[in-house]
Amino acid sequence: MFMYQKNESQKERLEKLYKKIKLFYGAVPPQMEFLGNIEADYLEDFITAILRIAKHPRIDPNWFGFVRLHIAFKEDYAYCKAFNTKYLLTKEYTQNQLDATIKDIDAMPFDDKHKALAQYALKVIYESKSCTQNDLDALYTMGWTQKDVFDGVEHACTLFRNGRILTAYSEKEA
Numbered sequence: 001m002f003m004y005q006k007n008e009s010q011k012e013r014l015e016k017l018y019k020k021i022k023l024f025y026g027a028v029p030p031q032m033e034f035l036g037n038i039e040a041d042y043l044e045d046f047i048t049a050i051l052r053i054a055k056h057p058r059i060d061p062n063w064f065g066f067v068r069l070h071i072a073f074k075e076d077y078a079y080c081k082a083f084n085t086k087y088l089l090t091k092e093y094t095q096n097q098l099d100a101t102i103k104d105i106d107a108m109p110f111d112d113k114h115k116a117l118a119q120y121a122l123k124v125i126y127e128s129k130s131c132t133q134n135d136l137d138a139l140y141t142m143g144w145t146q147k148d149v150f151d152g153v154e155h156a157c158t159l160f161r162n163g164r165i166l167t168a169y170s171e172k173e174a
Contacts, residue, residue, distance in 0.1 A: 001079070002034040002169045010040040017043055031079065031166055058148050059117070062091055066101050067118050067152070068110045068159045071125070073102040077163035077168065089160055113142045117149065121156035 014036045018028045036043035053064045065088050072080035088098055092138060093109065100107035105118045121137055139149050 001030045001171060002166065003171055004037045004169065006032055007037040007040070010036075013040045014043070017047070017104065017135070021047070029083065031083070031162070034166070034169060048164065049155075049158065053151070056151060058145070059108060059152060060114060062088065062093070063108070063110055063114050063118065063152075064155050065091070066110070067105070067121055067156050069098060070101055070105050070108075070118075070122070071156060072160050075160065075163050077167060079166055080163050110164045116142055117144060117152045118156075121152045125156060125160050156174060 004088070017036060017040065018033075021028050021032055032043055032046065035046050053059070054061050056064075065084055068080060069075075069084040069088060073083055083096060097107075097109050101109075105122055106115055108115060111120075116139060120131075120139060122134060123131060123135070136146075136149060140146070
């Protein structure tokens with residue numbers, strides 16, 4: 001699925017990481033195997049980020065999945081489209097909810113507060129030069145903290161970046 005060379009020098013360390021991942025996911029997703037084979041530190045960082053959002057104290061963990069889904073379809077990240085669709089369907093969301101969110105982030109099945117955070121995260125990706133203090137103040141007035149906003153933005157931007165990397169390293173016909 002991805003183009004890389006096996007990371008034999010970190011084989012033991014990767015086997016330990018893969019064991020933890022299998023406990024969480026049941027298998028090692030290809031993007032995680034890719035990261036580990038580039039450098040085990042990248043995989044550890046990725047795992048840490050996933051655990052941080054899964055335990056976020058104020059942002060619904062599934063919010064992150066819907067933001068990833070929207071970006072994946074907007075950017076045509078084939079692997080991310082499939083992964084996030086499957087992930088959200090296992091969380092008992094419907095295909096109709098996913099399809100609506102793919103078309104319009106405002107259709108995500110969350111409250112207005114979460115929708116506003118999603119809108120801002122997308123604005124950072126696609127219109128960062130137009131982001132203002134007023135945007136942030138509106139989110140703070142809704143009850144988001146500075147850290148909440150940054151966590152949402154950082155995750156959305158990470159998906160945008162990782163999608164570009166995974167696309168570049170995806171196996172393609174020459």
